[in-house]
Amino acid sequence: MRAYIASRLAQTALVVFLSLSVVFGMVRLSGDPVLLFMPMDIQAKDVDEFRQRLGFNDPLAVQYARFVAGAARGDFGESLRYQQDAMGLVLERVPATLLLGSTALLLTLVVAVPLGVVSAVRRDSLLDHLGTLATVLGQATPGFWLGLMMIYLFSVQLRWLPTGGRGTLAHLVMPSIVLAAFFAARIARLTRSAVLDVLGEDYVLTARAKGLGEGRVIGKHTLRNSAIPIVTLAGLEAGQLLGGAVITETIFAWPGLGRLTVQALLNRDFPVVLAAVFLISVLYTLINLVVDLLYGWLDPRVRLR
């Protein structure tokens, strides 16, 4: 087990290193980085000074070595816009994103899993049909549109909720619903089909045949066995929540990692972009590792190697 985790962590390090190298390469190959970094109205003299100060006159290999050495220590240089440590700037935003992401994940699980289970158990009931309709619509509705429509309804018309920002619980309501909506739809659909699969298994028939109550058949024999595909998807989606957060945070001016990344890209603040890429890929691969470990716990037949 320990060896497995160690090798997975080593793999994570490799993957993160490679993705950083790719982004570094793309940034450098996409043209003169100084011109990308500088505002339009800059003087030629300032450009030279800037170039010298940031070491862009050195050979590319030297720059890359310096970048890797810095990245290994978590040092991505200074933000070109805020004159602050890029990694520090990124780390400051992490709690906000984690708060939003975990609220959305919790909301997803609380709504979607029961909906999926009930839809499967009461197959072809009115609730099942309504649930299917809701999930199909939920999957097709882009988050940023849902967000805009909710702002119009709840902030502009009803004046119940703030349009954006962070602070009170009311600020969290709309962003977490928007972030959760798409994932909830997918998880509900998957839960329904996973539970339906398991309900057809022989051991469920056995459990019923020996006279167990429906509650125990569902709660104990069905749910635990349907959990594996659900956990897989929830894990994959937890990673995608980071992607969804980019859009949700932008709509609701939520001061998280996603919004910072978008702003850094728009400002061509590449040290911050690289630091954010680093942190996102680390978070993402760690989430996947946790999910893989969960499998082994849920299904002892899965042997981790």
Next chain:
Amino acid sequence: MKKYAGVGLTLAVLLVAVLAPWLTPDDPLRADLVQSLRPPGTPGHPLGTDQLGRDLLARVLHGARLALFIGVCTVLLTAVVGGLLGLVAGFVERWPSAVLMRIADVQLSFPFILLAMTINAIVGLGLRNIILSLSAAGWVVYARVVRGEVLSVKQREYVQAAAALGVGRPRLLFRHVLPNVAPSIIVVASLQFSQFIVAEAAISFLGFGVQPPTPAWGSMLSESRDFLYVAWWLAAFPGAALALTALGVNLLGDWLRDRLDPKLRV
């Protein structure tokens, strides 16, 4: 039900996209400041006008052209590139396979939308670049699925038999393996299609991708944010068009999967 709704909606969007210039007399780029921010139902402007007095109906209909064009190009590009790579990696195994799967791991260690957006921000904005960056982020899914399928198909008797008869490797790959992998490629393509369309809109919404004044649904939604208090229709209609398109294509993809490859999970 799925079939009719999916095929019907997708066909409707396709028709609208093709016929856009004939369905509405208005030029989606022609500004008329006298007529700015008119609500839906204004004579001559059934869906109203935007802040520059441009006809919203014309812009939404032309937006369908752009969305489908980008979606189709991206799906074709990713299917060909990802499909070929997956085919070779599954067939040759050894190092091409290992290298490809490592690259796939690196790509998948990053959320799709963020990857496409980052590439787009770096390579530059515009129509061609958004297609390229979506493709660069999206080919992995095909490569993975196709490689897995090839690994199993090439063990089947008919492939082994053809190999035993002395059929050359390229012919074996394209005549015997490819046709049996094709259904998976079609299913993945149909499931990816709506993802690409929504991703393009999201990226344009964030300010990368297709730029104003080109009528793309994403950038229209982005502009609509400044007028949400006075003109709800600017946000409502482009988004509804996007959602309907995604709905139709999703249903079509679900139906295709049920028909062709029920076990596939993407």
